[in-house]
Amino acid sequence: MxxxxxxxxxxxxxxxxxxxxxxxxxxxxxxxxxxxxxxxxxxxxxxxxxxxxxxxxxxxxxxxNEKEILAKYDYECHAFYLKALEKAREKNRANMAVGANVVMEAVAQGVSTYNQQKAIEEQQKAEKEAQWRSEQQARVAQNKQKYAEFQAMTNNKVHTSNYQSRSTTTTSQSNYNDLLTSDASWNTQVQMWVQQYGVEKTREIVKQKRANDYQQSVQTNNNYSQNQQSNERIISAVTSNRQQINIKVRGDVIIAYSNGVDQIGKQSWVSVLPNVGISKTGAGSLYNSGNLSKEFSYTASLNGTQIYFNM
Known part of the structure; x- marks a missing residue:
């Protein structure tokens, strides 16, 4: 048939x-x-x-054979329907694949933009450091110039005095030149000590003062380091899909995060630049929906990923 x-x-x-x-x-x-x-x-x-x-x-x-013929028609009709349904499913799968490619391209573009921004920030930081070094060198050169002018003025005063005075001054000057620096105010203080106590006593005073200044500098640096460390906390947090991470909090900002440990068992910290602020969850806040907002008291957006934690 x-x-x-x-x-x-x-x-x-x-x-x-x-x-x-x-x-x-x-x-x-x-x-x-x-x-x-x-x-x-x-x-x-x-x-x-x-x-x-x-x-x-x-x-x-x-x-x-009417029943058998109509049953065959029904079967072929159902097969026709299933074939059309399968074509529709294939089309949907193709559309989903295209959508996934679009998402991957968007993610790649986001990573590229982040890397470019990071490179710009690093370049700006290097330029600022270079500018600071240049300014420091200019200050040193300026202090040297002032000291040279001061020396010239001192030498002129020496030449206007009598020979004995010139001889004594020149000898004394040569005995404490190594105590002088590019700081004009410091040099004036050293000369006052020399006039008041003599060269040998001045050397002892300078030695003691430098030792005291060094000790004070070390103590100041230690205090600053201890204050910074005491103000930092390591807190456990989770992402929206409950992936476990660790964050380092200083005050009310996040300065670094870690997804795990390295080969020797130490946390692999990644700096967060610029630092990320922290927001509260719950009633009256912008984050008052979902189980994580109810389970945790604080949240933050870390490189585009929302994280939740308690402090």
């Missing part, structure tokens, strides 16, 4: 949804009478030069 045409499949598919009366009205609109399924079956199985006898044989065959 000939292959069933798609129009018959459409009729049978619709027949699974609408009433028989509605289907008859549709078929009658297209010119079918009596039993439209039988007429379509006969029309699609006739040969080119069909005879009346062939028509009667096909009609008798339909009458004897």
């Amino acid at each position: 000939k292959k069933i045409i798609p129009f018959i499949l459409l009729i049978l598919c619709v027949n699974n949804i609408h009433s028989q009366e509605s289907i008859n009205l549709i078929l009658q609109y297209y010119g079918y009478k009596d039993n439209p399924y039988k007429e379509v079956f006969i029309a699609n199985n006739l040969s080119t030069d069909a005879t009346q006898e062939e028509i009667e044989n096909i009609s008798n065959y339909y009458d004897s």
Whole structure:
């Protein structure tokens, strides 16, 4: 028998949804009478030069096998539907793949932008350091110039005094030149000590003062380091999907984070530049929804990832 045409499949598919009366009205609109399924079956199985006898044989065959024929139609209609459904699913999978590629490209672009910004910040930092060094060198050169002018002025005063005074001053000056620096105020103080106590006593005073200044500098640096360390805390936090991380908090900002330990068991800290501020969760805040906002008291956005923690 000939292959069933798609129009018959459409009729049978619709027949699974609408009433028989509605289907008859549709078929009658297209010119079918009596039993439209039988007429379509006969029309699609006739040969080119069909005879009346062939028509009667096909009609008798339909009458004897109507249930089987209609069941086959229903099966092919269902297969037609499943094939259309599979095409729709393939199209959806293709669209999802395209969407995933778009997301990956966006992530790659974000990483590239972050790296560019970081490179710019590092360049700006290097430029500031270079400018600071240049200013320091300019100050040193300026102090040297002032000291040279001071020396010239002192030498002029020496030459206006008598020979004995010039000789004594020159000898004394040569004995404490190593105590002088580029700081004009310091040099004036040293000369006052020399005039008041003599060179040897001045050397002892300078030695003691330098030792005291060094000790004070060491103590100041130790106090600053201890204050900084005492103000830092390491806190355990979670991401939105509950991934565990550690953060380093100084005051009310996050200065570093770590996703785990390195090969020797130490935390692999990554600096957060610029530092990230901390926000509260719960009633009256911007973060008052979701289980994590109820479970943790604080939150922050760390490189685009929302994290939650308690302090």
